[in-house]
Amino acid sequence: MALGEEIIGTGIAGSIAAVGFTTAFIIGIGVYVYTALAWMTIAKKLKHKYPWLAWIPIANFFLIAMLAKKKWTWGFIFLVPIANLVFGLIWVWNIFVQRKYPGWLALLPILGIIPFIGWIATIGFFVVIGLVAWKDR
Numbered sequence: 001m002a003l004g005e006e007i008i009g010t011g012i013a014g015s016i017a018a019v020g021f022t023t024a025f026i027i028g029i030g031v032y033v034y035t036a037l038a039w040m041t042i043a044k045k046l047k048h049k050y051p052w053l054a055w056i057p058i059a060n061f062f063l064i065a066m067l068a069k070k071k072w073t074w075g076f077i078f079l080v081p082i083a084n085l086v087f088g089l090i091w092v093w094n095i096f097v098q099r100k101y102p103g104w105l106a107l108l109p110i111l112g113i114i115p116f117i118g119w120i121a122t123i124g125f126f127v128v129i130g131l132v133a134w135k136d137r
Contacts, residue, residue, distance in 0.1 A: 034126065036060070038133040043067060045133075046098060068094040100137040101128070 036054045043051035046067055053063040062075030068091035078084040089110070093103035105128045111121035 031126075035129065038129045039063065041133040042095065042099065042129075045136075046095070064088065064091055064095070067091070067098075096128075096132055099132050101132050105132075 039054035039060060040051045043054060043063060048063070048067060050063070053059045058078075059075075061078035062072050065074040065077070065087075066072050070091065074087070077087045089106050092106040096106055097103045105125075108121045108125040108128060112118040114121075
């Protein structure tokens with residue numbers, strides 16, 4: 001292979017990587033904005049004093065604990081592996097019930113460990129978060 005062909009091949013690979021990274025970055029920002037808006041709306045509907053905490057990384061964990069009627073200090077549990085999953089599911093279940101939605105919908109992210117079904121479950125959870133936020137029951 002000639003040097004020119006290697007340079008072109010490297011350039012194409014770099015371009016594909018750049019497009020992939022940019023796409024992932026834009027999707028990540030979109031997911032962050034969507035979930036922050038949803039959690040802020042849920043906090044407002046539950047009459048929380050500081051719904052804007054949904055926009056601050058890490059502080060949004062404390063918001064979820066407070067929405068589940070726990071003291072804000074319980075938010076530190078999100079820094080503990082395994083416990084963060086267990087308590088997070090329990091608290092999101094509690095929040096869904098407060099909004100008059102079935103609590104078991106909080107279990108959808110667990111299906112994320114199953115290939116293919118995980119993608120559907122993740123998208124389904126985003127739909128559920130949207131319903132809990134913007135559709136009153």
